[in-house]
Amino acid sequence: GKVLIGGWFNGVNGAPRNNVARLNADGSLDxxxxxxxxxxxxxxxxxxxxxxxxxxxxxxTSAYNAQxxxxxxxxxxxxxxxxxxxxxxxxxxxxxxxxxxVQRSGRIWIGGQxxxxxxVARRNLARLNADGSLDxxxxxxxxxxxxxxYVEELQLQPDDKLLVAGAWSSPPRYLIRLNADGTLDGGFxxxxxxxxxxxxxxxxxxxxxxxxxxxxxxxxxxxxxxxxVxxxxxxxTVDTGFDPGAGPDYNYLRAVEIQPDGKVIIGGxxxxxxxxxxxxLARLNAxxxxxxxxxxxxxxxVPPEYHASIYALTLQSDxxxxxxxxxxxxxxxTNAVFRLDVTGGAV
Numbered sequence: 174g175k176v177l178i179g180g181w182f183n184g185v186n187g188a189p190r191n192n193v194a195r196l197n198a199d200g201s202l203d204x205x206x207x208x209x210x211x212x213x214x215x216x217x218x219x220x221x222x223x224x225x226x227x228x229x230x231x232x233x234t235s236a237y238n239a240q241x242x243x244x245x246x247x248x249x250x251x252x253x254x255x256x257x258x259x260x261x262x263x264x265x266x267x268x269x270x271x272x273x274x275v276q277r278s279g280r281i282w283i284g285g286q287x288x289x290x291x292x293v294a295r296r297n298l299a300r301l302n303a304d305g306s307l308d309x310x311x312x313x314x315x316x317x318x319x320x321x322x323y324v325e326e327l328q329l330q331p332d333d334k335l336l337v338a339g340a341w342s343s344p345p346r347y348l349i350r351l352n353a354d355g356t357l358d359g360g361f362x363x364x365x366x367x368x369x370x371x372x373x374x375x376x377x378x379x380x381x382x383x384x385x386x387x388x389x390x391x392x393x394x395x396x397x398x399x400x401x402v403x404x405x406x407x408x409x410t411v412d413t414g415f416d417p418g419a420g421p422d423y424n425y426l427r428a429v430e431i432q433p434d435g436k437v438i439i440g441g442x443x444x445x446x447x448x449x450x451x452x453x454l455a456r457l458n459a460x461x462x463x464x465x466x467x468x469x470x471x472x473x474x475v476p477p478e479y480h481a482s483i484y485a486l487t488l489q490s491d492x493x494x495x496x497x498x499x500x501x502x503x504x505x506x507t508n509a510v511f512r513l514d515v516t517g518g519a520v
Contacts, residue, residue, distance in 0.1 A: 174198035176495055177227060178510055179216030180484070192216045193229060195252070200512065207252030220273040220281070225250035228281055230270040244270040245283065247305070260305035263289035272327040274335060276353065279303040282335055284324030297324045298337060300355060311355040319343040325389075328377035334358060336385065338374035347374055348387065350409065362409030366391040378431045378488075383407030386437045388429035401426045402439050402457070416461040418447040428486040430494070435459040438467075438494060440483025453481040454496065454517075472518035481509070493520060 176196040178185075185194045185202045191211030195203040218230040227248040247258035262270065264287040271285040281301040283290075290299045291307045298321065300308040313321060324339035333353040340347060348364035351357060366372040375389040385405040387394070394403045397411045400420030404412040415435075421443035428440035437457045439446070446455045449463045456467035469481075485497035494513045514520045 174489075175203060176200075176487075176510070177219050177221065178497060179212075179219045179229065180497065181215040193219070193248075193252075196510065200510070205251060207248070217270060217285075218272045220275045222275050222279070223277075226255060227252075228273045228275060230273045230283070230285070232269055232271075244268070244285070244287070245273070245305075258305040259291075260301055260307075261291055262287045267323075271323075271325055274327040274329045276329065276335075277333055278353075280308055281305075282327050282329075284327045284337065284339065286323045297321045297339065308355075316351070316355065316357050317341060317349060319346070325373055325375060326377050328379060330379050330383070331381055336377050336379065338377055338387070338389075340373065347372070347391075348377075348409065360408060362395065362405075364405070364409050365395055367393045375425065375427055376429045376486075378429050378437075380431045380433050380435070382433070382435070384412070384431055384435055385409070386429045386431040388426035388439055388441075390425035401441075402429060402437065404431070404435070404437060404461075414460060415457075417457055418461065421446050421455075427484050430486045430488045432488065432492075436464060437461075438486060438488070440486050440496065440498075442482040453483045453498070456517075467515070467517045469513055469517040469519075472513070472516055 175198060179193045181192060183191055188202050193207060193212050193216050195206035197203050215232040216229055217232045220228040229246045229248060231244050244262045245260050247255040249255050267286045269285045270283060274282040283301060284298050286297055288296055293307050296313060298313040300311040302308050319341040320343060322340040324337060326338040328336040335351040337349050338347060345365050346363050347366045350361040372391040373389045374387050378386045388402045390401060392400055394411050402417050402420060404415035406412050421441055422445040423441055423443040426439050426441040430438045436459055440454050442453060444452060446463050452470045454469055456464040458464050481498040483496060483498045487495040489495060492515050496511050496513060498509050512520050
């Protein structure tokens with residue numbers, strides 16, 4: 174029930190913590206984790222292994238506890254650096270790591286903008302062995318047709334298949350699915366967005382029924398009008414039963430979570446969703462309409478001055494929602510992590 178957080182910060186609840194920390198189940202800081210300096214650069218993603226170790230992806234070349242790490246490091250359960258993990262990435266001026274995902278086998282997927290992994294050519298997507306060495310059995314150039322421009326997000330499904338959001342050309346596609354062995358899932362639809370390479374998917378979520386929610390910057394998915402959020406069927410086709418209408422009044426969404434019942438929670442910097450007032454966070458019903466039963470701005474325990482720009486969402490198994498945000502609480506700007514119940518009330 175503890176919560177790992179990563180981002181761009183230098184303290185948690187008054188204690189020094191640089192960009193990565195662990196919270197206890199009640200939200201208090203876990204002092205047993207990360208006693209050193211921490212990360213000297215922003216953390217883009219975290220992935221928890223079954224053994225309690227944590228894979229950390231940095232937005233740029235960084236160091237952890239003053240030890241150089243080229244975009245990626247692994248931490249032991251106490252937050253110290255795992256020296257047995259060795260992975261070095263290289264690339265051009267756009268070098269970055271955006272997402273990591275750990276398979277049940279212990280192998281690690283990485284995605285971002287890079288051209289080289291441990292001295293071997295790999296463009297933007299690669300799989301590592303458990304020790305950080307390159308899994309040479311997977312080469313995206315031979316698996317995925319077209320030019321890979323970038324990878325923005327990775328999401329493992331319960332069956333260990335991997336959803337990969339990025340941009341490929343010839344043919345254009347923005348979301349693919351790989352089988353657990355790294356082969357391309359030919360039964361998954363060729364997902365395209367509005368006709369511009371400026372469109373992108375920033376977050377993916379899936380539930381036990383195979384339904385998939387995507388969020389980012391787009392106005393159509395496979396030719397079906399969808400403004401920044403859509404729900405897909407298990408085969409990647411657009412779920413036409415979910416229609417958010419005008420959607421959020423901002424030009425993109427940063428975060429999405431799909432519930433077991435098919436409802437979709439969205440986070441970003443918006444003020445309205447389909448004409449209904451919602452401050453950065455909303456839940457959509459299974460048909461895409463705004464759920465009036467979930468409104469943090471009016472829920473018990475949430476200050477009346479509430480406004481938040483949401484960066485991350487994590488749905489707990491009990492239905493409660495952990496939110497990572499740059500938030501305004503009682504007119505005091507602060508980075509914040511908070512948790513909401515099924516109605517949007519703070520818990």
